[in-house]
Amino acid sequence: MTRPPREVQIRLEGVTLGYGGFIVQRDLSFSIFRGDVFIIMGGSGCGKSTVMRSLIGLLEPMSGRILYGGVSLWEADPAGRNRMMRRNGVMYQSGALWSSMTLLENVALPLEQYTTLSPRQVREVAAYKLALVGLAGFDEHYPAEISGGMQKRVGVARAMALDPDTLFFDEPSAGLDPLSARLLDDLILELRDGLGTTMVVVTHDLASLFAIGDDAVFLDSGTRTMLATGNPRALRDGCPDPRVRRFLSRGEPTHAKAPDDQGRAAP
């Protein structure tokens, strides 16, 4: 589970996030290690997506630092930040495909912008990325013509277009049937194993986060901060905080040593 040389990819130091005067999460400090599938979890409305938005450079923290390989994302100048952001790929919750372009053009756009490949090569690379996510032959379809699950897969293909160091997923299983969600989980693992990409996944889908998560952070909406970090299974079985155990066991009494939480026998 722990690969010996654990190299820090992203580090948060006392990050506080909010909109206007309203604080969403405060004092977040944790590290995301290279090659891990890192889960950002917590109940609905706790600010998981907000944390992701600040990691990918869309929302400036009110205080604290976000370090990519030792360089602070928000203290860099705009051009430097742009370069750092380009090392990330993002799959948005709804796919966020550009609706006026075909699937191939969606995947090809980042390649056109940032590589010196010829138009023909761009098409080839883009078609290969689409094939990687199981959508070979859908090159000329428009986003509105394919299902939600397929849109998310194209979102993954586009996020991977520039072979990023880190891939972010915003609620990958939201709105998908169990089988499609499972396929997307498998895809995340295969891409990680094949390319060594660090995966940061925002989710509250327990089946999915136990299946793919190496490491995780738990955000709480009541106290507006993080309660625990660690492997999701280990947290479920042995986290000292009962709120984390309750969440990870769907509110059922856990079999862990939790004297304050064992009212009834497990069914």
Next chain:
Amino acid sequence: MTEPPDARSGPSPPLALLEVSADGGAILRLAGTWRLDQALPLAEDLLARLATLPGPKVLTFDCSDLIDWDSGLVAYLVAVMSQLRGWAGQGAPDLDQTGLPEGVRGLLNLAFAVPERAGDRRGKADESFLEEVGAEALGLVRSTGEIMAFLGEVVLSLRRLIQGRAGLRRADFLLVLQQAGAEALPIVSLVSFLVGMIFGYIGVQQLAQFGARVYVASLVGLAMTIQIGALVTAIVLSGRTGAAYAAQIGTMQVNEEIDALRTLGISPMDFLVLPRMLALILMTPLLAVYADLMGILGGAFVGILVGELTPTEYFTQTQATVGWNHIIQGIVSAAVYGAIVAVSGCLRGMQCGRSAAAVGQATTSAVVTAIVAIVIAAAVLTVIFNALGLQ
């Protein structure tokens, strides 16, 4: 009133009767059909009655005459109970819920299961007049700042274009050029032809009184070329193209498509705003010249049919009056209006919130902003052209 209700005689009205029992407690008798389609008793009435009683220790419920109930009853009880919680320590009675139907008890427990979190409730906007004026004034300052920041970004984006670093996609640019230009021809033709006709009618009627009917050609020709052709085109484009830009970019904002551009390091200004702006700056003057022509044709139509001028008379008079200086004024104005329509459409789209209602507001606001700014610009340009001696 207390006789047993008969279910067969239709729904009996819902009743809530408060009685004082022998041991000093209070009993609330709930009777009749407590459904949302009935006129339900008010919780305040009961609370007011309860406040007049000499501090009962316990409030019990009697539902033996209750025929039927739905959310109407539960909402009533929730309202009563949450008010009573507020009385805590001031002689609020304890509640004995055993008299309530089991289903009602379950639903009440559910309603109070998750306590309201401090800070979750929003105060209703109950601001004084002065507060509202202040908030509006601050909002005006902020929105002016936003417009300035947007214009600044447009300029930076233009600089990147000139330096060849803006990554403008040819295919995209040609598409917006076609949508803003060629596809607007039919509506611009119709509107400017009709406006020319209206000018023609007014001119013919007035000028005929002096026997100066031929000057209708001068009136229509000058009005169309100096100002009206550009103005009509700009207003049509603000409704047609500006609104479309706001809706399109706003929907992209809702779908996170703009975020997707940003995280790839692609500037939405270069990618979305710049091609649209260039397209309108190029296309509006062309459409305006075309509108001038259609307006003159509309005027001629009236002048010849109603004003009994010959076509030669009409067009010779037009040629004699309208000069290049007039046409150039129209072209310059049209380019400015085109920029205004594009900027307000793109600005409102980029400012769009993340809901369907926000897209609607962005669209409306884009058209309103554009038309107001166009009228202001028209006035300013007229002064400038006069000062330059172009008229």
